[in-house]
Amino acid sequence: MSISKALIDEAIQWRRDFHARPELGYHEQQTSERVAQLLERFGIDVNRGLAGTGVVGTLRNGQGPTIGIRADMDALPIQELGQCAHTSTHQGCMHACGHDGHTAILLATARHLSETRRFSGTVHFVFQPAEEGLAGARKMIEDGLFEQFPMDAIYGLHNWPGVPAGHVVINPGPMMASLDTFEITLTGKGCHAAMPDKGADPIIAAAQLILALQTIVSRRLSPLDSAVISVTQINAGEAINVIPETASIKGTVRCLQPQVRDTVEQLIRQFVEQLPAVFGIGGELVYHAGYPVTQNHREAAAAVRRAAVTAVGESRVQWGCSPSMASEDFAFMLQACPGAYLWIGVDGEHPGAALHNPYYDFNDRVIEPAIAVWTQLVEQSLPVT
Ligand SMILES: [Zn+2]
Ligand SMILES: [Zn+2]
DSSP: OOOOHHHHHHHHHHHHHHHHSOOOTTOOHHHHHHHHHHHHHTTOEEEEEETTTEEEEEEEESSSOEEEEEEEOOOBSOOOOOOSTTOOOSTTOBOOSSHHHHHHHHHHHHHHHHHHOOOSEEEEEEEESOOSSSOHHHHHHHTTHHHHSOOSEEEEEEEEEEEETTOEEEOSSEEEOEEEEEEEEEEOBOEETTOGGGSBOHHHHHHHHHHHHHHIIIIISOTTSOEEEEEEEEEEOSSTTEEOSEEEEEEEEEESSHHHHHHHHHHHHHHHHHHHHHTTOEEEEEEEEOOOOEEOOHHHHHHHHHHHHHHHOGGGEEESOOOBSSOOTHHHHHHHSOEEEEEEEEEOSSOOOOTTOTTOOOOGGGHHHHHHHHHHHHHHHSOOO
């Protein structure tokens, strides 16, 4: 399979243009318009407006199954610190997660497939907004993605620092953790700090509760199950000589299995209801269910593996990795439709910055192998008979 040098060069240019003009979740107007215009230029049917800035391009080529491939388009509220010709021109906003690369890869794949057409069936190219914490994938589903564009399977990728450039990593089970957040309010009775017996101290209760929450993972879950409970914010008090009336604790929970996720939520609830009460403090929990576990479907993951082995060679494909405890809203798509999510390595000779780092810049060398993987996946999933 040959991907033309001209197409790779064009894709690199798109990628750098996206990098220079990043847009935050649900505000990807320019990016989305550019994506739609390019797809139209390639002769692909374009649907605009799912989840606001979402774009779906549809390429039909005879009878056969239908698959979707998804890219995310949004950037992060981070001030870019790296300096290069395509540094972000938008103050306080940058592509620090490589979604500029994902978007360029999918556009180039669409163009390549529209020219080569060695498949029989339909491909939907799904460009989604707002992956970074705002659940753009769920919004596209709510807006009718899978009703308007029924698919036999959907696939997505993420660039992955720590893995050599162009290597593919795929797991037949969970790839990324679920993401929930919690907010706990502890209400006691404020008083003079010199007379603690006159009040009820929510700070003491908060300190005990934070330590107690850590025993959920260490003492209540099986050592073979995975979960992270991180308390990330504590707020209480305004004066050094006052015991405050309230304290607030916020944090995040990550799990790899739905049943572990349910157990952790129940135990946090139990601790918040019962532990502060011992100190005469009221506890209230608000638990926000965020992204589910990104759980690959076995057959779809095997299809990615086969495609990747053909595209980049067996020695560059890792099957059966440890999942990441970070999260991904593609999880919603995998709940609604069979499919799989893969990582493609981005490390050159000298590893670059981590995802979400202000010096991060997508490695353009990954564009070509990524197009090759998607192209193989389409040609193998939608064979010409
Ligand atoms: Zn990210
Ligand atoms: Zn990302």
